[in-house]
Amino acid sequence: MPNLVTSDRYQVRSVARALEMLEAVGESGESGLSLTEMAQRLDMAKSSTMAAARTLASFGFLRIEAPGPRYHLGFALLRYGDLVAQMTSLGKIALPLLHELTEETGLTSRLAINEEGYPVFIERVDGRGSVRFHTPLGQRESPHSTGAGKAILAQLGEEQVRRIVNPDDLVAHTANSLTTIDAVLSDLKHVQLVGYAIDNEEGAEGIICVGAPIFSYNGHCAGAVSVTGLKVDITQRVIGPLCTTVLAYSEKISALIGNVRLQ
């Protein structure tokens, strides 16, 4: 677990264990976990595990499903997730435009915020295609192999990019993956020139993604909007207009959140 801001010292052990428990249950997926399974994964005594689980359950963070009780993620998480989405004003403002963008392109569109240079997707509108992209919300995604990530990175200086892009992550997922920091930097130069970023099967085979940055009232890059689709659907003939469309929407969203630099 990466510590985003804070140090390890002066933390509450039992709280951390409870949160690890949520992680474990989340990873278990649909099937959920039994008490003993949880205790084994967390390397705790069953009795301690139950105390923590009951606490989480009484707040709705876990849901206990009889019989032979199995633990699932609780609906309180749904409520809090909804709260976060509502509170993030960028998401609130941009969502109608995401729907429009998907309507217009037929592709899955997503909105990412800029969290210290990393893209964190906070809204998603699924496209018409039968393929559903597994794109979890709320977690940091790869900065250099997603359209949104590259759109955000392109707004930063070279030394910041070097700090954010972890050399260990520059591995070849596909034939097109960027595997050196120099390749990333030169790609970002291109993004700066045209205003949008293309992930041409760099993150996953057969998947293309176009992203463009969103600027807030103070000129800072607040995030990015992107569309994702299959290579077979996004032919060379449509990629040009698609980029123009995404860029237009990113500018619309920027304008909505008060950016006046445009025009």
Place this chain on the structure above:
Amino acid sequence: MPNLVTSDRYQVRSVARALEMLEAVGESGESGLSLTEMAQRLDMAKSSTMAAARTLASFGFLRIEAPGPRYHLGFALLRYGDLVAQMTSLGKIALPLLHELTEETGLTSRLAINEEGYPVFIERVDGRGSVRFHTPLGQRESPHSTGAGKAILAQLGEEQVRRIVNPDDLVAHTANSLTTIDAVLSDLKHVQLVGYAIDNEEGAEGIICVGAPIFSYNGHCAGAVSVTGLKVDITQRVIGPLCTTVLAYSEKISALIGNVRLQ
């Protein structure tokens, strides 16, 4: 905080405090809370508060926003909420139909699951109207003053209804509110007859809601679907067809999740 399933004994105090902290931060809304504000609300020492907050933050459940650090709900909650939504197969299956329903009616449509007789909304598609209904997801709503709640209640026996509907909650929010258990029961009889439930300004002035139950493969009531709109938009002329539409969609969803009782 109601204890859903578990008893108070054998819980972990520090975990409960941490979760209360999340509640407090959630209630604080956009502005977030400072460390001292949290400490005051939770009646804890600042140092203890900070330890808990740091633990939550290191797992992404809180987000620390400099300067003069203010604490907000973290994006991990978004991720978990998304996970819950994905895992709840009813929501996954019904969402496209909710979109259709909103498309067809122009109203906000919602999907509730049946949690021990209470409606818990897990999906929402906002209508075209300029009014946005504040309808949080993931928490138990009133069973007797919402369309979805009444649709679910109507599938239960009288003694179960008496157990679920708290007499203390039978207060008059509006002139149309049902204020006695007998009024509720007789209303439910009507719901059983026609198959759908109407909340005619019972929960809030000027707001009408039509709900219909969803049945799973085993014939149990899995939840309900409902549409919500302003009284001025839902005239007497359209309410009839609207009810038919909602009922039709509830049957479609029932069919999709494997209910074979229909036709």
Place this chain on the structure above:
DNA sequence: TCTCGCGTTCGGTATCACAGAACTCCGTTC
């Protein structure tokens, strides 16, 4: 019927969560 594995309860103990005091670092005021 016996047994195994599960969830649950309970009591003792070492841990660690907590409070409080001390400290630093602002911004404000006199």
Place this chain on the structure above:
DNA sequence: GAACGGAGTTCTGTGATACCGAACGCGAGA
């Protein structure tokens, strides 16, 4: 510019308590 107040942070002692292990009850298979 010094003094002040209020903020966040660090540190330490200690008593509450989170944890473990053992025992219990129960249902499902064998």
